[in-house]
Amino acid sequence: MTNESSLTPALQELLDSVPESGSPVSTTTVRYDGGDTELEGFFAGPGDSDEKRPGVLVLHDWFGLVDHVKVRAQMLARLGYVALAGDVYGADTRPASNDEAAGLAGKYYGDVDLFRTRVLANLEALRADPRVDTSRIAIMGYCFGGSAALEAARAGADVKGVVAFHGGLGTSKPAEPGSVTASVLVLTGAQDPVVPTEAVDTFEDELRHAGVKDWQVVNYSGAMHAFAVPDTNFPEMGAQFQETANRRSWRAMEDFLEEIFA
Numbered sequence: 001m002t003n004e005s006s007l008t009p010a011l012q013e014l015l016d017s018v019p020e021s022g023s024p025v026s027t028t029t030v031r032y033d034g035g036d037t038e039l040e041g042f043f044a045g046p047g048d049s050d051e052k053r054p055g056v057l058v059l060h061d062w063f064g065l066v067d068h069v070k071v072r073a074q075m076l077a078r079l080g081y082v083a084l085a086g087d088v089y090g091a092d093t094r095p096a097s098n099d100e101a102a103g104l105a106g107k108y109y110g111d112v113d114l115f116r117t118r119v120l121a122n123l124e125a126l127r128a129d130p131r132v133d134t135s136r137i138a139i140m141g142y143c144f145g146g147s148a149a150l151e152a153a154r155a156g157a158d159v160k161g162v163v164a165f166h167g168g169l170g171t172s173k174p175a176e177p178g179s180v181t182a183s184v185l186v187l188t189g190a191q192d193p194v195v196p197t198e199a200v201d202t203f204e205d206e207l208r209h210a211g212v213k214d215w216q217v218v219n220y221s222g223a224m225h226a227f228a229v230p231d232t233n234f235p236e237m238g239a240q241f242q243e244t245a246n247r248r249s250w251r252a253m254e255d256f257l258e259e260i261f262a
Helices: 009-016 067-078 098-109 112-127 144-154 197-210 243-260
Strands: 025-033 038-046 053-059 082-085 132-142 161-165 183-189 215-220
Touching: 009 067, 025 067, 025 112, 038 067, 038 112, 053 067, 053 112, 053 144, 067 082, 067 132, 082 112, 098 112, 098 144, 112 132, 112 144, 132 144, 132 243, 144 161, 144 183, 161 243, 183 197, 183 243, 197 215, 215 243
Parallel strands: 053 082, 053 132, 132 161, 161 183, 183 215
Antiparallel strands: 025 038, 038 082
16 A cells, blocks of 8 residues: 555645545555656556456646555545556656656657557556456546547547546547547536637537547636645646635545446
């Protein structure tokens, strides 16, 4: 398990927001093939059952595989899922500053094929876990990871659904008619300067043009970018944690997963 003693108070509170069930959570860090590089992910799942369970791939923001996504994976495990906090950048690549993170993220935004390849490599690592019911898999992500989840959907990933928390919605390769088979849930902030109203409108038009059968976009009033990432407090840059939007978006995701996995 993530060393809870090392978590910030806000992340500890986030983890504690999902009560522990009777099934203990087991965690492990694993490395796997990412195509042109080795990736390192963090698995969390119920530890006392041989029952196959739905799997959820959790994709990180531009800071990479940090405690926040590991906490989210453990929260999902407490709900009964097998979760993989995935890695887009590579096992030995962890940005040390905002500028470095922005540069790394920009590399993938500018190379959509590479972006999709890395996400799909993580998806295959999740599928390979013997605890996972491979007929019931979803992808979710935060900020950069939300964009990554949507790119997987555009690439036709064989998953039940994708969820983007305050993710960028633009792409250089919009969905083609019939390419998206997953249900899509986008959770965005109404005051997010990274994802303005125009970007939401363009994205919705993309989904309509592609004939996506099941999609939702939810706007949270007053919420800025990164509204679901605790310890984020840069309102002057348009990024700030908001408890209400965080709580409501997580609940929306829970309901979504319950429905698509039923």
